[in-house]
Amino acid sequence: VVLDCPIGRRLLTATRLRQDRVSDAIKTVQEIADTTDDVPLLLLGATAFQRAGNQDTAQQYLERAAALSPETPSIQARLGISHLLSGNTAQAIKEFESVGQVSEEFTGQSKALIAVSHLQNRDFDQALAIANEITEENPNSAFANNLAGSAHLGLSNIGAAKERFSKALAIDPQFTPAALNLARVAALEGDLQASEEQLLRILEYQPHHE
Numbered sequence: 001v002v003l004d005c006p007i008g009r010r011l012l013t014a015t016r017l018r019q020d021r022v023s024d025a026i027k028t029v030q031e032i033a034d035t036t037d038d039v040p041l042l043l044l045g046a047t048a049f050q051r052a053g054n055q056d057t058a059q060q061y062l063e064r065a066a067a068l069s070p071e072t073p074s075i076q077a078r079l080g081i082s083h084l085l086s087g088n089t090a091q092a093i094k095e096f097e098s099v100g101q102v103s104e105e106f107t108g109q110s111k112a113l114i115a116v117s118h119l120q121n122r123d124f125d126q127a128l129a130i131a132n133e134i135t136e137e138n139p140n141s142a143f144a145n146n147l148a149g150s151a152h153l154g155l156s157n158i159g160a161a162k163e164r165f166s167k168a169l170a171i172d173p174q175f176t177p178a179a180l181n182l183a184r185v186a187a188l189e190g191d192l193q194a195s196e197e198q199l200l201r202i203l204e205y206q207p208h209h210e
């Protein structure tokens with residue numbers, strides 16, 4: 001009876017995911033996956049397949065959910081992240097741009113994700129331009145300053161990269177990505193002692209960092 005009820009099927013899938021019974025959750029969705037237009041169930045299916053390490057099938061579920069609900073920015077954002085994880089940065093950027101067009105609420109997030117996509121694609125000039133836009137709007141964002149620093153580093157602007165990473169750490173002294181980047185810059189400059197000291201500071205506040 002539960003499996004004939006859309007809400008029941010969603011709850012059963014979600015429960016099995018919470019119990020870490022991923023294969024059972026996948027089975028629950030797959031039984032009607034070919035015919036369902038239940039967007040929340042498709043999203044649960046995508047989550048289950050991602051946890052099972054099947055990114056391709058998860059992406060197919062996300063694409064179907066996005067087609068059924070094209071005005072839902074959170075789904076487009078998930079699809080963009082899926083493309084980014086699979087290495088399809090061009091499509092990821094398109095999805096993130098669509099998110100910004102659909103919802104002002106997601107504009108800042110979509111810009112950040114577009115910048116990350118450009119970094120992954122080694123389009124450092126584009127990444128820097130977007131990171132600078134974000135920092136102009138929110139100068140106290142450690143994340144955005146670290147993005148800008150990463151773009152500068154990709155462009156071999158070591159001094160500018162160091163300045164942005166340092167600013168990110170001034171905003172948030174425990175922002176590990178910026179701290180790691182500063183250690184990297186010190187190593188590139190040949191100052192291995194400074195690099196080691198930076199890494200030791202990270203271990204002081206985050207001893208189990210991986």
